[in-house]
Amino acid sequence: MIVLGIESSCDETAAAVLEDGRRVRSSIVASQDAIHAPYGGVVPELASRRHLEVIVPVVERALAEAGVRLPDLDGIAVTNGPGLVGSLLVGCSLAKALAWVNRTPLVGVNHLEGHIYAASLTDDPPEHPFLALVVSGGHTALYHAEAPLVYRLVGETRDDAAGEAFDKVAKLLDLGFPGGPQIEKVARGGSPNAIPLPMAQMSDQTLDFSFSGLKTAVSLHVKRNRPLAERDVADIAASFQAAAVKMLVRKTSKAARQLGATRLVLTGGVAANTALREGLAAAAAEQGLRLHVPPRSLCTDNAAMIAAAGTARLLAGERAGMDLNAIADLPLESVGKGVVPVIERSEAPSGRSHA
Ligand code: KG4
Ligand code: ZN
Numbered sequence: 001m002i003v004l005g006i007e008s009s010c011d012e013t014a015a016a017v018l019e020d021g022r023r024v025r026s027s028i029v030a031s032q033d034a035i036h037a038p039y040g041g042v043v044p045e046l047a048s049r050r051h052l053e054v055i056v057p058v059v060e061r062a063l064a065e066a067g068v069r070l071p072d073l074d075g076i077a078v079t080n081g082p083g084l085v086g087s088l089l090v091g092c093s094l095a096k097a098l099a100w101v102n103r104t105p106l107v108g109v110n111h112l113e114g115h116i117y118a119a120s121l122t123d124d125p126p127e128h129p130f131l132a133l134v135v136s137g138g139h140t141a142l143y144h145a146e147a148p149l150v151y152r153l154v155g156e157t158r159d160d161a162a163g164e165a166f167d168k169v170a171k172l173l174d175l176g177f178p179g180g181p182q183i184e185k186v187a188r189g190g191s192p193n194a195i196p197l198p199m200a201q202m203s204d205q206t207l208d209f210s211f212s213g214l215k216t217a218v219s220l221h222v223k224r225n226r227p228l229a230e231r232d233v234a235d236i237a238a239s240f241q242a243a244a245v246k247m248l249v250r251k252t253s254k255a256a257r258q259l260g261a262t263r264l265v266l267t268g269g270v271a272a273n274t275a276l277r278e279g280l281a282a283a284a285a286e287q288g289l290r291l292h293v294p295p296r297s298l299c300t301d302n303a304a305m306i307a308a309a310g311t312a313r314l315l316a317g318e319r320a321g322m323d324l325n326a327i328a329d330l331p332l333e334s335v336g337k338g339v340v341p342v343i344e345r346s347e348a349p350s351g352r353s354h355a
Contacts, residue, residue: 007091007302009091012032016062022120022308041167042084044086070102073104078096080325089326106324112332125292129146133265135270135276137161140268159210162211167180190231191238196239246279
């Protein structure tokens with residue numbers, strides 16, 4: 001089964017061809033970092049315009065590298081949320097057009113489900129049930145994947161996403177965009193205990209995360225200690241990273257204990273962070289949990305993960321029609337409650353707005 005995945009929810013334009021839900025035949029990711037870097041964050045309008053410019057060549061390259069043509073595809077999977085609506089629309093519109101012209105089954109994929117499915121593209125895919133920590137630029141959440149395509153949200157951030165906090169702290173330290181990889185690099189030269197930073201003052205009864213207090217503490221520290229020497233920047237980056245990792249690991253361990261989970265998945269852009277990978281690996285070993293972490297290239301946004309989730313949904317009989325829409329705040333939880341919605345493939349354009 002050969003599935004084309006298309007991803008354009010934020011600032012990466014990506015396409016991938018996946019065989020039988022496991023074998024990545026090609027995975028192309030066109031980053032927009034250079035476009036957004038001068039602004040220190042993603043500018044939605046610039047993102048959607050850039051997607052529009054590059055999405056066709058990106059898909060063409062993914063098909064060419066995989067050695068397949070459009071009629072060879074058994075399915076097309078596209079991210080239809082959550083994300084920037086203008087960006088999502090570009091991927092959705094192209095996916096619908098390709099599916100329509102070639103009469104290819106189409107399915108919409110939740111971006112967060114895609115991140116979770118990245119773990120299925122390793123040599124050691126997780127069996128259900130498992131607990132998944134999804135840490136990205138837009139989301140930080142713990143999902144209990146109870147059965148294939150069935151998710152229960154067990155904890156989430158009350159304010160900033162983890163990646164957003166990394167990006168904001170990097171901005172405070174003038175480290176450039178995107179901030180996560182910069183913080184990680186600079187932190188190597190600093191001490192994680194150099195600056196006392198508060199953990200969130202949140203009752204430990206909850207499985208929710210909070211990063212805004214941490215970010216504010218860094219901001220105050222930077223203001224009080226300006227100008228910062230290179231060593232100070234390294235110490236702040238290392239201390240912030242350690243505190244953020246501690247929060248993520250602590251809540252995940254707690255959730256695993258409460259749920260009696262035996263398997264853990266770590267995924268999303270921030271899962272590329274070595275301190276987090278190592279911190280969670282140590283906690284998992286201590287608790288006797290089996291940890292599944294995708295390779296870094298599959299943690300950050302890509303379309304192979306979308307094709308993987310899409311393959312599972314197509315095999316479950318799910319089909320999207322030509323009315324598939326981009327939904328900026330598409331929740332994952334509602335996706336599966338044990339029942340997979342089956343939407344027949346449209347045989348004719350619905351006449352409804354595709355926007
Ligand atoms: O999943 P992703 O590629 O896009 C979204 O769905 O948001 O995640 C991007 C986020 C950014 O905030 C970026 O700074 C962060 O992941 N990130 C990292 C690292 N690599 C990417 N954060 C910490 N350490 C890293 N090595
Ligand atoms: Zn993502």
